Amino acid sequence: MAKYKFLYLDDESDESTAAIADGLKIKDIIDVIPEEPKIFKDEIADLKNRLKDFDGLILDLRLDGKKLDIAYNAPAIAQELRMIAAEGGIKPIPIILCSTDAKMRATYEVEKICHEHFDYKFTKQDSPPWEKFARKLAALARGYQFINEVRYNIPKILNREDLTTLDPRILEVFNGIEKPLPIYDYASFVVKDLFHQPGVLIKEKLLAARLGVDISKSEDWQKLVGGLFSKAAYTGVFSDGWQRWWSDIAINIFREASKGKRLSMLNAADRVKALSEISGLKNIVAATPLEYNKSTNFWTVCEFYKAPLDPLEGFKIHTTIQPKAWQEDRFISFLAAVTKKGPKPHSSELNRIQAIKEELPKK
Amino acid sequence: MNVSKHTMHFRESRASELELIAKLLNKNFNGSINSYPIFNAINQLRNPNYIPTLKDGSVNPECWGYEIEDFVIPVETLKHIKPDGIKNVELILNMKVIANYKEWETLSDPLCDLNFNVVIRGIGEQTCYSGFHIDRHFDGAASIEPHPIYHLQHSSNPYKEEGFDYGRTLSLDTPRIMHYPMDFILGIGFLTSNYSPSIFYNLLDDGTFTNLYRQYQERIWKPFSHSLADHWTFNKGDIVWKPTSTLCPFII
Numbered sequence: 001m002a003k004y005k006f007l008y009l010d011d012e013s014d015e016s017t018a019a020i021a022d023g024l025k026i027k028d029i030i031d032v033i034p035e036e037p038k039i040f041k042d043e044i045a046d047l048k049n050r051l052k053d054f055d056g057l058i059l060d061l062r063l064d065g066k067k068l069d070i071a072y073n074a075p076a077i078a079q080e081l082r083m084i085a086a087e088g089g090i091k092p093i094p095i096i097l098c099s100t101d102a103k104m105r106a107t108y109e110v111e112k113i114c115h116e117h118f119d120y121k122f123t124k125q126d127s128p129p130w131e132k133f134a135r136k137l138a139a140l141a142r143g144y145q146f147i148n149e150v151r152y153n154i155p156k157i158l159n160r161e162d163l164t165t166l167d168p169r170i171l172e173v174f175n176g177i178e179k180p181l182p183i184y185d186y187a188s189f190v191v192k193d194l195f196h197q198p199g200v201l202i203k204e205k206l207l208a209a210r211l212g213v214d215i216s217k218s219e220d221w222q223k224l225v226g227g228l229f230s231k232a233a234y235t236g237v238f239s240d241g242w243q244r245w246w247s248d249i250a251i252n253i254f255r256e257a258s259k260g261k262r263l264s265m266l267n268a269a270d271r272v273k274a275l276s277e278i279s280g281l282k283n284i285v286a287a288t289p290l291e292y293n294k295s296t297n298f299w300t301v302c303e304f305y306k307a308p309l310d311p312l313e314g315f316k317i318h319t320t321i322q323p324k325a326w327q328e329d330r331f332i333s334f335l336a337a338v339t340k341k342g343p344k345p346h347s348s349e350l351n352r353i354q355a356i357k358e359e360l361p362k363k
Numbered sequence: 364m365n366v367s368k369h370t371m372h373f374r375e376s377r378a379s380e381l382e383l384i385a386k387l388l389n390k391n392f393n394g395s396i397n398s399y400p401i402f403n404a405i406n407q408l409r410n411p412n413y414i415p416t417l418k419d420g421s422v423n424p425e426c427w428g429y430e431i432e433d434f435v436i437p438v439e440t441l442k443h444i445k446p447d448g449i450k451n452v453e454l455i456l457n458m459k460v461i462a463n464y465k466e467w468e469t470l471s472d473p474l475c476d477l478n479f480n481v482v483i484r485g486i487g488e489q490t491c492y493s494g495f496h497i498d499r500h501f502d503g504a505a506s507i508e509p510h511p512i513y514h515l516q517h518s519s520n521p522y523k524e525e526g527f528d529y530g531r532t533l534s535l536d537t538p539r540i541m542h543y544p545m546d547f548i549l550g551i552g553f554l555t556s557n558y559s560p561s562i563f564y565n566l567l568d569d570g571t572f573t574n575l576y577r578q579y580q581e582r583i584w585k586p587f588s589h590s591l592a593d594h595w596t597f598n599k600g601d602i603v604w605k606p607t608s609t610l611c612p613f614i615i
Contacts, residue, residue: 168393262573264573312574
């Protein structure tokens, strides 16, 4: 496997920059070359010349170290490079944002900025999951090349032929265009629209919720997803960095194998019973509801506890970027809402949370 | 007149359920519906100054309700449509539901008032109309014909005659067919299963929808069915007419 080379610009002390570069070099998945930023004009000119030798660029959020006359930030460089790449001036490469957690939160709408210019962001934290970050960065570098290799062909990018069964709005932006959009648009669509928000693709915990399974108690979980549901696994671009499943394929596999039963109509115990009968696997255990909840007709997960949840017992969360009509909302459980853990609930849910709180039996 | 905190809490839950169905419909109809009328209904539920007026003109702050105006659903079942040449058909739903929140978890009539009015509009050489409504009969209304409390009335070609000139449709009152009560969520199941079956099946594959649908069947259909069944004495074990889906395919 080729080792992908990332240029890393950061104005922090040499030691902390070197520590991050070393961290990301874990298991030799990617190579990272740290550098101090130059003044904006020189930096852009330099990157234009040198980026052809790299497969990706990592930028610290604020490049305002003492050696620079005028401070600038990562989005300014990213935006400039995206423009130059779109005009063909440089090779398109993934651009990754990193910063300390505090800086990420303090900065004005970092979420939005990241959404517009970056492929991925990670926070400098105490003990970062370096391997996870490195795998995602390698997947992005490989994916950028792959999108170019398959000539922007959407079924090949997603590695799925029967895309007509999906909501036509999802891929509309790529239909009927005279020339391909910039690679970043394809990459950003897959990572941000398909991976980061549940919809046609779902994460393992959400798949487990829909199958009614408690992963932690089910020794045969891997056998189940790797066997019966293997065809539902997403194998398209970036799948080596992000593990996802096609929700519609998983639902159809269950219906066909169970001779017409619908996951959506069964509770967790009945889903698991059917799964055991179909697969012959005995060590699959039905998930149970979180405290305060009763329903096991799970269809979503609590974003804080990552536990199965019936959306009727959940509360929509507040998001900076409004989900698209074809994406699903994300929820938190009452337990998370009442203990103020995890994401903020959507403002339209506050009265309902308050009402349920007031109706709780006094302890 | 003040709406109590309890009533507002209850209305808040119904509002958030309508939000769930609005999101689902936006998702499953692939953008071909406008959910604005649902959000008007949601605002009514959340607005403490909105107290629905009952048919006798009275208002009761324990009553909740909403109105859906001109909610349009595209029709995909065009196979047997007459006259020939009709290309584009849509349902226009106008509905009003009022209920007392204290009856929500009882086996009593869950609703105080219901108008579920559907206009079917087809466009061909000329615009053709058909329609039906499901009503709750107002206890105080004087009428000669006996009215089942919930009934459906519609107009159509009674002999299913080939080449029937629909311009000659005789307009007179059709029988009042007994019908179970509906809110917007149950109504969506009823309308999509009949007129947009592929959307209905997609909705059935979505656990959020089936969970909503099951809850509203339990609250609105169960009291109706149990009360009707209770007219006769019976043993549950003697019921052989199963499964329920043969009686009504959209009971889940």
